[in-house]
Amino acid sequence: MSSESPRPTFTELGVAVEITDALEALGINRTFAIQEYTLPIALDGHDFIGQARTGMGKTYGFGVPLLDRVFDSADVAETDGTPRALVIVPTRELAVQVGDDLQRAATNLPLKIFTFYGGTPYEEQIDALKVGVDVVVGTPGRLLDLHKRGALSLDKVAILVLDEADEMLDLGFLPDIEKILRALTHQHQTMLFSATMPGAILTLARSFLNKPVHIRAETSDASATHKTTRQVVFQAHKMDKEAITAKILQSKDRGKTIIFARTKRTAAQVAEDLASRGFSVGSVHGDMGQPAREKSLNAFRTGKIDILVATDVAARGIDVDDVTHVINYQTPDDPMTYVHRIGRTGRAGHNGTAVTLVGYDETLKWTVIDNELELGQPNPPQWFSTSPELLETLDIPEGVTERVGPPTKVLGGTAPRPPRRTRK
Structure with missing residues (x-):
């Protein structure tokens, strides 16, 4: 029998019942390592740098405490339709994914969550901000554009999350992020997540975070790739x-x-x-x-x-x-x-x-x-x-051929291509 005790549940870590009920409905009860380590610090409003590989539960590592604090924390002002939380991610696809995950966890909360990214018209996004958004998820370029237009107010943002910070650095978003950060002149909590810690990310963290705790959800000699x-x-x-x-x-x-x-x-x-x-x-x-x-x-x-x-x-x-x-x-x-x-x-x-x-x-x-x-x-x-x-x-059955059926159409591609003819 293993002597290792199971990881704590979200309830045991003090997460609001409205959120734990929503997670339980999704089949999520116990925490991953990154969540176990970050939740107590995040729920107390401290800044931190979370270092963990992709696929290890980072989204709810910041998403659960973010929702909990916006919903019911004494040091976060009551929601009034202007953003209380801002989550910045590197790509449109990740923005959609994070927005969906937060939406599911917030099913029982009276919070409005909206996702903003480029490649789509501004009008719908500006209209959403006019109606009121409590939690903003988005890519750096579009968020900065909306702020410059006066549509996105950052004055009352109490919680800032930078997710996949190293990828944002790789994609050249650092100047946009710094401009957004400079607009947050008031006191707020910052959570920064990154799989790796290049020098530019550490410089960013030292410049804009307040006495951050550095959390690694793995040992220092852990492999860069999943053991699974x-x-x-x-x-x-x-x-x-x-x-x-x-x-x-x-x-x-x-x-x-x-x-x-x-x-x-x-x-x-x-x-x-x-x-x-x-x-x-x-x-x-x-x-x-x-x-x-x-x-x-x-x-x-x-x-x-x-x-x-x-x-x-x-x-x-x-x-x-x-x-x-x-x-x-x-x-x-x-x-x-x-x-x-x-x-x-x-x-x-x-x-x-x-x-x-x-x-x-x-x-x-x-x-x-x-x-x-x-x-x-x-x-x-x-x-x-x-x-x-x-x-x-690779456990491929004997006798398989290189064709499995008639031509199909590529989703996101062009019309089906006929089979190649082979010369007899």
Whole structure:
């Protein structure tokens, strides 16, 4: 019998019953590590820096105390239609996800939550602010624009959250964030979350946080990747990657799968190829409009499609717990991109498989990733779509073909492509 005691419940940590009832209805009772450590500090109104990998419960780590304090805290002014809490996230997709999660936790609370991001008309967002919003979730650029227009009032914001701060730094949002922070001249609580702590993030934290507590939800020598994720790496010829991918997608027990490509062009090509082979596939990349991206992501979340082909920037913020496989169709450019990609599986305690196809021209990139993350796989084996090792390692049934049915249409792509003709 394990001597380790179960993690405390949200109720035991003093969260309002209206919120714990809503979480219980979602099947959420006990806390994750990051939530257990941050809730007591956050509920008391202290500033802190939370460091935890993606998929480890960060959203409710800040969302639960945020809602609790806006709803019923003596040092947060009564709601009057102007924002009491501001959550800044790097991407539109993550903004939608965080907004939805907060909405679910606030089902029993008299709070208005609204999500703001670019690529959509201003009118609806400005109208929402006129009617009244208590909790604002949004991307830096759009929030700053709304503030400059005089639509978004920051005067009474009592709680500020910066989520995925390192990704906002990577995407070049730091100047916008600093402008927003400079507008918050009054006393307020700040919670900053980041998977990694680059120098620029630490500088930001020291400049704008008040005596922050630094919380890591893992040991200092913890692996950068989830222990629940099995990593399979091998060299693959560029001309054989499509056939290999088609076979991996027929692994036993494969569920929702994200395939990563470095470029928009490759993402579109891979999605079209898989659709031509009969797979149910959607695409998310930078050339797509926001409505099309949201349509693809919603179809993936709800299970209408079970394969999503994405570029790195477009995929940031895809927060789906039941992704069983991630396939790196192209080797990432750097170690942290690798960590972020494979962090989309093996989340919240689930098991996952991450497969990386290292092209013969990508071996140097893989060497850097392997050395930096100490993965112990400096010389990946060479496998082909016909290699028995591929079938055995990834539990692919004998005799599978590269086609599973008639051509389908890529969700977020173009019309179905007819099957390739092979010369007899």
